[in-house]
Amino acid sequence: MADYPSRLVGERRLFDGRKVVIRPVRADDDLLEREFLSSGVSGESRYLRFHKWVGAPSDKLIHFLTDIDYERHMAFVCIHGEGDEAEVAGEARYVANSDGKSCEFGVVIADAWRKSGVAGLLMEALIRVARERGLTSMEGLVLRNNPPMLRFARALGFEVHSVPEDPITLRIVKTL
Amino acid sequence: MDRIWLNSYPDAAPAEARVRAYPSLVDLFEESCRRFAERPAFTHLDVTLTYAELERLSARFGACLQRRFGLGKGDRIAIMLPNLLQYPVALFGALRAGLVVVNVNPLYTARELAQQLADCRPSAVLVLENFAYTLQQALESVPVPHVVTTQVGDLFPPLKRWTVNLAVKRLKRMVPRWRIAGAVGFRDALAATPGLERARLGADDLAFLQYTGGTTGAPKGAMLSHGNMVANVEQTLAWVGGTLVAGEETVVSALPLYHVFALTANLLLFVRLGGNDILVSDARDIPRLIRTMKKSRFSAMTGVNTLFNALLDADGFDQVRRANRGALKLSVAGGMAVQRAVAERWQQAMGVPLVEGYGLTEASPNVCANRFDAKAFSGKLGLPLPSTEVSIMDKQGDAVRLGEVGEIWVRGPQVMRGYWNRPAETASVLTPDGWLKTGDLGWMDENGYVGFTERRKDMIVVSGFKAYPSEIEQVAMLHPGVKDAGAVGAPDERSGEAVVLFVVRADSGLTADAVREHCAKYLTGYKRPRRVEFRDSLPKTPLGKIFRRRLRDDVLGADG
Numbered sequence: 001m002a003d004y005p006s007r008l009v010g011e012r013r014l015f016d017g018r019k020v021v022i023r024p025v026r027a028d029d030d031l032l033e034r035e036f037l038s039s040g041v042s043g044e045s046r047y048l049r050f051h052k053w054v055g056a057p058s059d060k061l062i063h064f065l066t067d068i069d070y071e072r073h074m075a076f077v078c079i080h081g082e083g084d085e086a087e088v089a090g091e092a093r094y095v096a097n098s099d100g101k102s103c104e105f106g107v108v109i110a111d112a113w114r115k116s117g118v119a120g121l122l123m124e125a126l127i128r129v130a131r132e133r134g135l136t137s138m139e140g141l142v143l144r145n146n147p148p149m150l151r152f153a154r155a156l157g158f159e160v161h162s163v164p165e166d167p168i169t170l171r172i173v174k175t176l
Numbered sequence: 177m178d179r180i181w182l183n184s185y186p187d188a189a190p191a192e193a194r195v196r197a198y199p200s201l202v203d204l205f206e207e208s209c210r211r212f213a214e215r216p217a218f219t220h221l222d223v224t225l226t227y228a229e230l231e232r233l234s235a236r237f238g239a240c241l242q243r244r245f246g247l248g249k250g251d252r253i254a255i256m257l258p259n260l261l262q263y264p265v266a267l268f269g270a271l272r273a274g275l276v277v278v279n280v281n282p283l284y285t286a287r288e289l290a291q292q293l294a295d296c297r298p299s300a301v302l303v304l305e306n307f308a309y310t311l312q313q314a315l316e317s318v319p320v321p322h323v324v325t326t327q328v329g330d331l332f333p334p335l336k337r338w339t340v341n342l343a344v345k346r347l348k349r350m351v352p353r354w355r356i357a358g359a360v361g362f363r364d365a366l367a368a369t370p371g372l373e374r375a376r377l378g379a380d381d382l383a384f385l386q387y388t389g390g391t392t393g394a395p396k397g398a399m400l401s402h403g404n405m406v407a408n409v410e411q412t413l414a415w416v417g418g419t420l421v422a423g424e425e426t427v428v429s430a431l432p433l434y435h436v437f438a439l440t441a442n443l444l445l446f447v448r449l450g451g452n453d454i455l456v457s458d459a460r461d462i463p464r465l466i467r468t469m470k471k472s473r474f475s476a477m478t479g480v481n482t483l484f485n486a487l488l489d490a491d492g493f494d495q496v497r498r499a500n501r502g503a504l505k506l507s508v509a510g511g512m513a514v515q516r517a518v519a520e521r522w523q524q525a526m527g528v529p530l531v532e533g534y535g536l537t538e539a540s541p542n543v544c545a546n547r548f549d550a551k552a553f554s555g556k557l558g559l560p561l562p563s564t565e566v567s568i569m570d571k572q573g574d575a576v577r578l579g580e581v582g583e584i585w586v587r588g589p590q591v592m593r594g595y596w597n598r599p600a601e602t603a604s605v606l607t608p609d610g611w612l613k614t615g616d617l618g619w620m621d622e623n624g625y626v627g628f629t630e631r632r633k634d635m636i637v638v639s640g641f642k643a644y645p646s647e648i649e650q651v652a653m654l655h656p657g658v659k660d661a662g663a664v665g666a667p668d669e670r671s672g673e674a675v676v677l678f679v680v681r682a683d684s685g686l687t688a689d690a691v692r693e694h695c696a697k698y699l700t701g702y703k704r705p706r707r708v709e710f711r712d713s714l715p716k717t718p719l720g721k722i723f724r725r726r727l728r729d730d731v732l733g734a735d736g
């Protein structure tokens with residue numbers, strides 16, 4: 001099991017002043033992650049994340065999302081509340097490509113936490129780690145019918161490109 | 177941008193249509209009933225309702241909604257009928273009473289119907305008895321206060337009514353047993369005390385919630401106002417006006433009227449013109465359609481590519497052609513791309529061009545059409561209609577140069593008010609200055625013709641009906657033997673596209689037939705997979721996003 005990068009745990013504040021914890025995901029976050037993906041996030045949001053219908057997330061998917069090596073696969077969750085009250089407000093992650101230079105990233109925010117500042121905090125943490133790890137570019141695939149994500153990506157300095165022979169998907173790229 | 181397309185208009189077509197000719201569809205309807213009172217309005221199986229009869233019957237239906245059910249302006253009524261005489265009676269009755277009409281595909285499964293009813297929450301449903309069992313199942317999860325049921329022959333004269341209703345029920349066994357407490361028969365509903373109190377309606381009042389699919393399969397109701405619909409009727413009329421003569425036309429309505437294209441282009445336009453609408457309740461029954469067409473001298477017809485293609489190949493079409501020689505003035509195709517071969521064969525056979533148009537539910541629906549005096553098939557979507565602006569935009573929302581590909585944006589009085597109860601989705605397609613982003617990619621040439629490149633949205637168009645991959649995947653994954661599923665569209669000669677479903681099995685014994693059977697329980701015909709293929713896994717990115725394009729390539733590769 002990979003060492004947990006505790007130094008990346010941090011307390012932050014949202015636009016409205018509420019306190020949240022931004023930290024790398026842990027293997028024992030499986031229940032929180034399942035709750036997040038099945039109830040926190042609507043079917044529509046899951047569709048935008050996976051580009052297909054995802055119903056109840058499978059054990060395999062939850063394992064893939066929470067039990068990570070913090071090297072090739074890095075993920076941050078935004079946690080609000082403590083103990084039994086704790087919930088995932090959003091998550092951002094990347095998986096490095098085999099070239100060791102670029103990575104694919106994705107970000108999902110719980111429906112109730114949209115526009116609260118969660119996505120910005122998560123991406124800030126994710127981009128910082130990606131740079132530290134020597135990655136030089138971050139890219140993602142976004143459906144054309146997801147204008148909020150495209151606006152957010154542009155604001156973070158991502159460039160938007162079309163994907164050859166694929167009318168429904170856009171590729172967004174940022175040099176780190 | 178300048179409206180360069182105006183230079184390509186036929187002389188008879190004005191730049192602006194009289195888009196405010198009537199305050200509401202009810203005013204339009206009532207004027208036609210006065211002007212054309214004794215003219216035939218709708219004909220089904222040789223039974224005709226005149227405009228005067230339609231006026232009288234629709235007033236009674238409207239009175240039932242108001243007096244007996246206590247409904248009024250703004251309440252919704254779902255109409256779940258194929259093309260029958262009852263359809264215009266109920267439609268105009270409901271509109272005159274001030275209700276908002278929600279069209280429902282009668283072939284929907286209980287799951288699809290329940291989803292739509294839950295979204296629009298109607299106060300009443302009118303259903304053909306053949307589909308009452310589906311409604312009964314849907315009502316278990318979404319109760320509706322008032323249900324009216326009708327039998328096919330309910331508006332036929334007595335002898336014919338009894339024979340038709342008996343044949344449908346007993347001989348052909350087309351009515352699954354149903355039981356809905358408190359349901360009122362259509363004839364009983366019409367017997368209500370007269371006294372329709374005509375609703376006061378203006379252009380901004382809603383006339384229809386016209387449902388269209390969403391990316392996750394949850395349907396969205398486009399709010400189409402009386403003003404939207406009147407405008408689109410007048411815009412379409414301004415375009416074809418030189419071709420058609422009020423009070424003299426006959427149109428064949430083979431496409432379902434619950435679909436927005438036939439609703440505007442057949443029903444509303446020809447009511448406006450005082451024409452006779454020949455109703456065909458099942459266009460897939462080509463021999464019956466041919467018999468109907470042989471009997472009626474028709475001057476106009478609408479369809480989708482699939483239908484025109486099937487007609488051209490059908491036994492007996494030559495007799496239709498001969499019987500109708502010299503009568504046809506106008507044939508229009510919408511809903512899906514028209515194939516050049518089909519357009520050319522049709523023009524050769526019928527002597528008039530197969531005019532391709534372009535529209536979408538959110539625009540009531542007509543946006544573009546080709547010229548009706550075209551000598552040859554343009555292969556394009558056509559010119560923007562009168563009082564319609566079309567602009568081709570890049571990703572930043574700036575207009576591209578002529579000839580360059582971008583997203584087709586539309587502005588005009590036919591553009592919807594938004595999606596019912598979905599402000600976020602409304603905001604993502606309607607700009608503050610009134611543009612509708614269609615999600616279709618295209619370009620405009622130097623003459624103002626709009627060409628279509630491809631869809632931006634993840635959907636599959638089957639004979640003009642839109643199927644969304646995510647809905648099909650969602651249904652497939654309800655099957656315990658399915659671990660993962662991905663749906664894509666494959667080119668299909670007959671229907672334009674067909675659904676192909678890739679399945680990762682959880683149960684190695686699962687067969688393609690079992691998957692198809694399962695899908696048929698939850699999905700109406702056009703959404704069902706034509707082909708089911710099994711895979712060990714679906715192509716995904718490192719992060720777990722599906723590569724739908726690779727699945728599509730797979731389909732094309734398999735076809736050689």
